[in-house]
Every structure is written in structure tokens, then in C-alpha cells.
Amino acid sequence: MPTASMTVNGKAVSGEVESRTLLVQFIRDKLGLTGTHVGCDTSQCGACVVHVNGKSVKSCTLLAVQAEGAKVTTIEGLANGGDLHPMQAAFRENHGLQCGFCTPGMVMSALDLVQQIPDPNEQQVREWLEGNICRCTGYQNIVKAIQAGAKAMRS
Amino acid sequence: MHNFDYHRPTSLADAAKRLSGEAKLVAGGMTLIPTLKQRLAQPSSLVDLGGIAELRGIKPEGGGLTIGAMTTHAEVAHSAEVKKTIPALAVLAEGIGDPQVRNRGTIGGSISNNDPAADYPAGLVALGATVITDKRRIAADDFFKGMFETALQDGEIVTAVSFPRPDKAAYMKFPNPASRYAMVGVFVARTGGGIRVAVTGAGPGVFRATEMEKALAGNFSADAIKSVKIPAAGLNSDMHGSAEYRAHLVNVMARRAVTACS
Numbered sequence: 001m002p003t004a005s006m007t008v009n010g011k012a013v014s015g016e017v018e019s020r021t022l023l024v025q026f027i028r029d030k031l032g033l034t035g036t037h038v039g040c041d042t043s044q045c046g047a048c049v050v051h052v053n054g055k056s057v058k059s060c061t062l063l064a065v066q067a068e069g070a071k072v073t074t075i076e077g078l079a080n081g082g083d084l085h086p087m088q089a090a091f092r093e094n095h096g097l098q099c100g101f102c103t104p105g106m107v108m109s110a111l112d113l114v115q116q117i118p119d120p121n122e123q124q125v126r127e128w129l130e131g132n133i134c135r136c137t138g139y140q141n142i143v144k145a146i147q148a149g150a151k152a153m154r155s
Numbered sequence: 156m157h158n159f160d161y162h163r164p165t166s167l168a169d170a171a172k173r174l175s176g177e178a179k180l181v182a183g184g185m186t187l188i189p190t191l192k193q194r195l196a197q198p199s200s201l202v203d204l205g206g207i208a209e210l211r212g213i214k215p216e217g218g219g220l221t222i223g224a225m226t227t228h229a230e231v232a233h234s235a236e237v238k239k240t241i242p243a244l245a246v247l248a249e250g251i252g253d254p255q256v257r258n259r260g261t262i263g264g265s266i267s268n269n270d271p272a273a274d275y276p277a278g279l280v281a282l283g284a285t286v287i288t289d290k291r292r293i294a295a296d297d298f299f300k301g302m303f304e305t306a307l308q309d310g311e312i313v314t315a316v317s318f319p320r321p322d323k324a325a326y327m328k329f330p331n332p333a334s335r336y337a338m339v340g341v342f343v344a345r346t347g348g349g350i351r352v353a354v355t356g357a358g359p360g361v362f363r364a365t366e367m368e369k370a371l372a373g374n375f376s377a378d379a380i381k382s383v384k385i386p387a388a389g390l391n392s393d394m395h396g397s398a399e400y401r402a403h404l405v406n407v408m409a410r411r412a413v414t415a416c417s
């Protein structure tokens with residue numbers, strides 16, 4: 001059986017996988033990091049977004065073996081002990097979630113936006129969220145949360 | 156998903172050697188992995204092109220650009236070189252899917268897959284690009300063969316696409332609101348060799364709107380093609396829009412693209 005070795009949230013990890021094991025299955029089932037969700041099987045919903053080598057990707061559409069040697073960051077890698085990351089805190093303060101299923105993907109996607117556009121306007125946030133589907137909130141407060149999170153990260 | 160062997164060669168020659176039997180190439184995986192999940196394909200092995208450095212990157216060449224097969228949509232969209240030489244191509248890449256699809260999906264994967272609603276085929280055909288494989292060079296007009304079919308032979312690997320520089324070019328797409336694929340996309344290019352209008356999304360594969368090209372040759376303006384009708388016969392008709400609707404959209408998108416060129 002092949003093994004997959006990578007750095008997840010700063011920690012070196014390694015495990016036996018099948019070639020067909022998806023990165024999200026490795027993260028959830030092997031590493032027990034269940035913050036990354038799976039909401040579809042068509043690569044459209046974005047609940048599974050993580051960062052691989054600094055870029056947001058859908059971990060349901062990448063094989064674990066393809067992430068060999070990569071640096072992976074999941075939602076669990078953001079908080080500093082008990083202190084939420086400013087983007088996480090902004091989602092809480094702005095009511096940017098209801099059931100929370102889409103939230104980890106939203107936050108990881110938003111952080112990729114902020115590294116490219118530190119001060120995104122509403123239109124830029126909405127366009128960026130093309131790959132993240134929320135079935136609860138109507139997006140209004142997600143957009144607000146991301147702009148507030150971006151602002152908090154700038155200060 | 157059925158299981159398979161996985162290989163990640165570091166050279167093109169090694170990748171070609173691995174491509175026997177039921178082996179399949181994987182580039183960004185944005186089309187292939189969902190297909191495997193649905194068990195619509197069952198390759199015995201996957202040969203990942205991600206480890207081959209020479210397939211990546213954007214180079215100015217002969218006044219135009221050569222883009223490696225493994226260059227992602229995001230890399231094309233953000234490239235200063237592309238924005239300078241063929242800005243319409245950067246716009247096209249920026250409009251593909253969503254940011255995460257653009258971070259993984261590649262130009263080589265997109266054209267090899269030749270989805271009838273994909274964006275790149277229109278860009279390649281309108282710009283008169285050349286597809287470069289590990290075996291030969293194929294003009295874009297000869298490369299796309301209709302729905303999900305290309306001129307590629309078994310085991311042939313796209314290594315790059317070479318684009319000449321147009322005088323003016325623009326791409327206008329009416330995205331399907333759910334998938335972001337093109338309901339209709341029209342790429343108009345004005346080059347030394349004439350005017351080319353390529354349409355994606357509307358039919359079973361990319362095609363040139365030759366009547367529009369003729370009308371634009373005499374008078375390069377949106378008005379010149381206002382009355383040029385695209386026949387609805389043979390166009391796609393589905394839950395998102397009828398063939399007549401798409402035929403009409405082609406004219407609207409073409410006029411917008413021409414306006415954006417001038």
C-alpha cells in the first residue's frame with residue numbers, strides 16, 4: 001500500500017493509504033481532523049476547502065498521494081490555543097453561520113482571498129465565494145464576516 | 156471509486172512509458188476525479204503530470220505566448236505576461252469555475268477533455284493557437300473534434316499551447332448560474348491573418364461563426380453582425396436553455412465581444 005507523508009497544521013504526519021484515498025478522507029479518517037467537511041460529490045460545494053502549499057483547494061478533489069510532501073492547513077490549524085483566528089472570530093461576531101456545515105470551507109476560502117486582496121470589497125468577496133455553497137444563511141452575513149475578518153487581520 | 160495504481164513521473168519520457176493499457180493521465184483532476192467518483196471511468200493506473208517541471212509555465216515566444224500544459228487557470232489569470240500580450244486570455248481563465256477549481260485545473264486538462272461548455276477551446280480556436288504534444292503540433296482548428304473528442308491519439312500527451320499575439324481580442328461568456336460553465340461563450344480575435352469568431356457552450360463542440368467573421372471583415376463593429384443569425388438546428392437544448400435561446404445568445408455575446416475589442 002502506498003503511504004502519504006505531509007505536514008498538516010505544522011505537524012509531520014504519515015500514513016498508509018490506497019491510491020484512491022482522497023485528501024479529505026486522509027484528513028478526516030486517518031488524522032481525525034473532522035473540521036473539514038464533505039458536502040457533495042461533484043466538487044461544487046466547497047465544504048472541504050483546505051490550503052495546500054498556501055493555496056485553497058477542494059480536498060475532495062485531490063488524492064492523498066498527490067499531496068505527498070505538501071504543507072496542508074485545515075480549519076483546526078487556525079486558532080491559537082483557545083484564541084480564535086480573527087477570521088473565525090469575525091464569523092462568530094457577524095452571525096456568519098447558522099448550522100455551520102459550510103463554515104470551515106468558507107473560512108479557509110476567505111483566508112486565501114485575503115492573502116491576495118487584503119481589503120476586498122463586497123463584489124470581490126461575492127465573486128470569490130463562487131465555489132462555496134451555504135444552504136442556510138443567504139450569504140449576507142458571510143460577506144460581512146469576511147470583510148470584518150479581513151479588517152481585523154490588517155490591524 | 157475503484158482503486159488504481161498511482162505514478163508520479165518526473166519526466167515526459169517516463170510519463171509516456173507509463174501510458175499503456177488502461178492507464179490515464181491526471182492533470183488538475185478537476186474533471187477526472189469527479190468522473191472516477193461516479194465510476195464513469197475505471198483506469199488501471201493514473202499517471203500524474205504534476206511532477207514534471209517542464210510542463211509548467213508561461214513563456215513569451217515569437218511575439219506570442221507558449222503556455223505549458225500543467226499551467227493552472229489561476230496562473231494564467233494572474234500572469235503579467237498574459238495580461239500584457241493577450242489580456243482576453245487572462246479574462247477567460249479568471250472566469251473559469253471558482254477560485255479552487257482555478258488553483259488546480261490546467262489548460263492541458265481542459266483542452267484534452269474538450270467539454271462542449273469549456274472556455275479554453277473558444278480561446279484556442281479564435282486565436283489560431285497550436286497545440287503541442289509529445290509527438291507533433293496540431294492547429295486548434297484540427298484539434299477539437301466535437302463533444303469530449305480531440306485529435307489526440309492514445310498515449311499522446313499535450314505539453315503546451317502556443318498562442319500568436321492578436322491585435323485585439325475579447326471573450327464574453329454567459330455563465331450557467333449554477334456551474335459557471337459557458338451557456339454560451341464567444342471569443343473574437345482580430346489578427347494579421349483576419350478576424351476569427353469562436354463559439355463554445357452553444358453546440359456539441361466549439362465552432363467558428365464564419366458568417367460573422369465575413370461581416371466583421373468588411374466592417375468591424377457590433378452593428379455589422381446584428382442581423383447575422385446563427386441557425387438553432389444542431390445547438391444544445393437542455394433544462395438551462397433551448398437551442399433558439401442559445402442561438403440568440405451567441406449573437407448577443409458576439410456583439411459584446413466585438414464592442415470590447417474596439
Ligand SMILES: Cc1cc2nc3c(=O)[nH]c(=O)nc-3n(C[C@H](O)[C@H](O)[C@H](O)COP(=O)(O)OP(=O)(O)OC[C@H]3O[C@@H](n4cnc5c(N)ncnc54)[C@H](O)[C@@H]3O)c2cc1C
Nearest residue numbers: 182183184185186187252260261263264267273274313335
Ligand atoms: C465546479 C467546477 C466548475 C468548473 N467550471 C468550469 C468553467 O466554468 N469553464 C471551464 O472551461 N471549465 C470548468 N471546469 C473544468 C475545469 O476547468 C477543469 O480544470 C478542466 O476541465 C480539466 O482540467 P484538469 O487539469 O483538472 O484535468 P483532469 O481532470 O486531470 O483531466 C481531464 C482529462 O484530460 C486528460 N488530460 C489531462 N491533461 C492532459 C495532457 N496534458 N495531455 C493529454 N491528456 C490530458 C485526462 O486524462 C482526463 O481525461 C469546472 C470544474 C469544476 C469541478
Ligand code: FES
Nearest residue numbers: 039045046048060
Ligand atoms: S465536498 Fe463539495 S466541493 Fe468538496
Ligand code: FES
Nearest residue numbers: 098100134135136
Ligand atoms: S451555515 Fe449551514 S450551510 Fe452554511
